[in-house]
Amino acid sequence: MSEPHRQDTQRYPASRILDVAKALSGDVRVRILEALGRQPMSISQLAEALGVAQPTISINVQILEQAELIVSAPGANREKICSVTCRSILLELPTQPGEGLHHVEEIHMPIGMYSICSVSPPCGMVGRDAGLIGSQDDPRAFYMPERTEAALLWFAEAGYVEYYFANPLPPSVELEELCIRAEVCSEAPGFREDWPSDITVSVNGLPVGTWTSPGDFGERQGKLTPEKWKGGTQYGQLTEWRVTREGSFVNGVSAEPTAIAGLGLAFNKPIRIRFEVREDAANQRGLNLFGSGFGDYPQNIVLSFTRRS
Incomplete structure (x- = not known):
């Protein structure tokens, strides 16, 4: 399974801090990122590698996708293939009230x-x-x-x-x-x-x-x-x-x-x-x-x- 192109560093504005913090706050989601750090994997492969039920993997993958920490694409037999978007992230801290919120x-x-x-x-x-x-x-x-x-x-x-x-x-x-x-x-x-x-x-x-x-x-x-x-x-x-x-x-x-x-x-x-x-x-x-x-x-x-x- 070939590895898609990914950025070295993903930059997030202050308004995205809460999204990223939420995505990184769960043990299962961190373990998903660890598994994908080596190579792209399908939902079923992630479930087997982590010993977690597929519905749980799917829910946590969705949260990581919303934070743009991973991306998914259809693979063989229409199975969802997941990969990370970057190797590191850069968070811009808010400098004034409300800047850390979404518009x-x-x-x-x-x-x-x-x-x-x-x-x-x-x-x-x-x-x-x-x-x-x-x-x-x-x-x-x-x-x-x-x-x-x-x-x-x-x-x-x-x-x-x-x-x-x-x-x-x-x-x-x-x-x-x-x-x-x-x-x-x-x-x-x-x-x-x-x-x-x-x-x-x-x-x-x-x-x-x-x-x-x-x-x-x-x-x-x-x-x-x-x-x-x-x-x-x-x-x-x-x-x-x-x-x-x-x-x-x-x-x-x-x-x-x-x-x-x-x-x-x-x-x-x-x-x-x-x-x-x-x-x-x-x-x-x-x-x-x-x-x-x-x-x-x-x-x-x-x-x-x-x-x-």
């Missing part, structure tokens, strides 16, 4: 990790295996510890779920914009394509936009929805609420005057993100909120922070 930082929140909620039946939650969490149409299920494993939650009419996010940016770093992305839709008995619901997102109690879901989608199987799920609702629409210095936008359309400066963000305080069908909404037809194992998109709720350049 965009993201936090991925499981949908069952809300801090407070207000729901009434019909409502419910299911896990990634499509099994019910608690009893259907019983709001007490929303307070069970198993809720943290939810992959789909729903409630009808008015109500909300609210999440507390940490602020990853130090006090001296200016924020350019805040963005919330989630897969959502209305909630109807079974499903109804024509079933509008006004879904409002607020940040720290301030509305940043209302998206009117056209319906509760179930006419086809969700791309990630388990086959055994027969609950009617199958998928939602990936929707984006963005707060900038000029105001707030929903899917790129101006929605509210709420701007970054008015959110009251602080380094030592949580950021409260609420998904709500309000009591005064014109279309009170509930919501479905999808996690990474349900619907069409492999993600939970994503809150991203874009720092000012």
Whole structure:
């Protein structure tokens, strides 16, 4: 097996330090680098050489790839062949606040990790295996510890779920914009394509936009929805609420005057993100909120922070 060309030294800017540190912090990943230091190897060869299960090797190889410490290419029989990218690395240390962060930082929140909620039946939650969490149409299920494993939650009419996010940016770093992305839709008995619901997102109690879901989608199987799920609702629409210095936008359309400066963000305080069908909404037809194992998109709720350049 021939060895591909590799650099003597790989240079990483300050914004990549955390990626590299994470990649080098695991014993298995260091052992993978040791094994590849001699020659390129396949996933199965690495598993045999290190005495580690192939799924574990694959996960750790992916982390090393994300840090650009190794690269992979298809080999014989389409097996993944891995090789190191360099013989040494050079890390540039940050010289000012925020320089060690990515330009965009993201936090991925499981949908069952809300801090407070207000729901009434019909409502419910299911896990990634499509099994019910608690009893259907019983709001007490929303307070069970198993809720943290939810992959789909729903409630009808008015109500909300609210999440507390940490602020990853130090006090001296200016924020350019805040963005919330989630897969959502209305909630109807079974499903109804024509079933509008006004879904409002607020940040720290301030509305940043209302998206009117056209319906509760179930006419086809969700791309990630388990086959055994027969609950009617199958998928939602990936929707984006963005707060900038000029105001707030929903899917790129101006929605509210709420701007970054008015959110009251602080380094030592949580950021409260609420998904709500309000009591005064014109279309009170509930919501479905999808996690990474349900619907069409492999993600939970994503809150991203874009720092000012």
